[in-house]
Amino acid sequence: MSKIHINKVTMLHNQENKTLLEIMESNGMIVESQCRNGDCGTCRCTLISGEVSYQSSPLAFLSTNEILPCVCKARSDLIIEGVTFQLTEKKAKKTTHRIAL
Numbered sequence: 001m002s003k004i005h006i007n008k009v010t011m012l013h014n015q016e017n018k019t020l021l022e023i024m025e026s027n028g029m030i031v032e033s034q035c036r037n038g039d040c041g042t043c044r045c046t047l048i049s050g051e052v053s054y055q056s057s058p059l060a061f062l063s064t065n066e067i068l069p070c071v072c073k074a075r076s077d078l079i080i081e082g083v084t085f086q087l088t089e090k091k092a093k094k095t096t097h098r099i100a101l
Contacts, residue, residue: 002050005079019055020069020078024085031069032084038071043083045069050078 002014004023012027021043024031033043038058047065052072060068067080 002074002077004074004077006083006085007081014074014078016073018073020052020067020072020074020080023074024069024083028088029085030088033070036070038068041068043069045080045082048079048081050080051075052078 004012004014004020006012006024010029012023015023015026018026021031021033021036031043034040035042038054038056038060041058041060041062044060044062044066047067051074052067053075054068054072056071058068058071062068069080069083
């Protein structure tokens with residue numbers, strides 16, 4: 001299973017049936033994105049190393065080494081930078097403690 005390193009601080013495991021955006025979201029990341037079909041370029045980031053494939057041809061303009069996580073999948077270990085995201089807050093589990101008297 002390949003690894004995806006994001007912004008030098010986050011590491012995720014690839015899931016072959018999901019786009020990079022879907023993988024990030026399933027791991028609690030709220031990624032800046034809009035169209036989800038490669039048209040707007042909002043999720044654009046830089047591919048430092050590795051190889052991706054596109055499930056559909058993006059219409060957004062891409063410079064050298066830029067990728068669109070909304071429409072691409074990892075084909076190898078990846079290092080990507082410039083991903084704008086926030087982490088979701090996880091709700092604390094409610095627990096009940098009983099004290100024997």
